[in-house]
Amino acid sequence: MNKKGVVRKSKKTLGNKISITLGIIVVLLLVWAVLHYYWQPAKPLAEQQVLTVDRMVNVEIKNLAFNPEEVTIKAGESVVWINNDDMPHSIVFDSGIELSSPQFVKREIYGHQFNETGTYSYHCGIHRYMKGKIIVE
Numbered sequence: 073m074n075k076k077g078v079v080r081k082s083k084k085t086l087g088n089k090i091s092i093t094l095g096i097i098v099v100l101l102l103v104w105a106v107l108h109y110y111w112q113p114a115k116p117l118a119e120q121q122v123l124t125v126d127r128m129v130n131v132e133i134k135n136l137a138f139n140p141e142e143v144t145i146k147a148g149e150s151v152v153w154i155n156n157d158d159m160p161h162s163i164v165f166d167s168g169i170e171l172s173s174p175q176f177v178k179r180e181i182y183g184h185q186f187n188e189t190g191t192y193s194y195h196c197g198i199h200r201y202m203k204g205k206i207i208v209e
């Protein structure tokens with residue numbers, strides 16, 4: 073009787089330990105899932121490209137539009153977008169290559185140096201109807 077009792081008790085304790093361990097694992101997984109979903113570290117803008125100030129053309133983003141919408145520059149020159157809207161925007165080339173900026177908010181800027189000639193159509197990655205064009209001669 074006694075032995076059976078001891079065995080039963082230890083089984084119960086083992087079961088409790090397993091449940092607690094599983095509980096902790098489930099909680100940790102949930103915490104990880106939430107963090108993984110919400111925590112996306114933004115790449116520092118400065119790290120992406122170093123620009124020269126020989127010639128920079130500014131494009132203001134205001135009222136969900138790029139102004140000026142079309143800009144002509146020479147190869148090697150840069151375009152700097154200045155967000156003056158109360159919402160985030162981004163710069164994404166229509167071609168899907170070469171340029172895809174992170175989202176940047178009011179009073180933040182994003183710059184890109186254009187070294188290759190060509191016509192670069194772009195849009196905002198968030199508001200796809202916002203369109204602009206950079207012509208590099």
Ligand SMILES: [Cu+2]
Pocket residue numbers: 160161162196197198199202
């Ligand atoms: Cu936008």
